[in-house]
Each structure stands twice: as structure tokens, then as C-alpha cells.
Amino acid sequence: MHIELLRxxxxxxxxxxxxxxxxxxxxxxxxxxxAILLVLRMCR
Numbered sequence: 001m002h003i004e005l006l007r008x009x010x011x012x013x014x015x016x017x018x019x020x021x022x023x024x025x026x027x028x029x030x031x032x033x034x035a036i037l038l039v040l041r042m043c044r
Contacts, residue, residue: 002014011042013038015031015034015035017031
């Protein structure tokens with residue numbers, strides 16, 4: 001399903017985590033922070 005979702009956009013990226021359950025924001029908040037920064041950089 002992830003690959004199908006990625007194909008919906010020409011500008012998509014999947015970020016995998018190593019130590020996270022379903023609750024990424026609890027288990028790996030730094031990953032969320034980095035993803036937000038990536039989006040902000042892309043909007044410049």
C-alpha cells in the first residue's frame with residue numbers, strides 16, 4: 001500500500017523508522033521534526 005500511495009505524487013518520500021511502533025511521534029519525535037523541516041525546505 002505504501003508504494004501505491006507514493007505513486008500518487010511526483011514529489012513524495014517515504015521515511016522509515018527503526019525503533020518505532022505505530023506511534024512515531026512518541027517513539028521517535030526527532031523523525032517527525034526532521035520530516036517537518038524537510039517539507040519546509042521543499043516549500044522554499
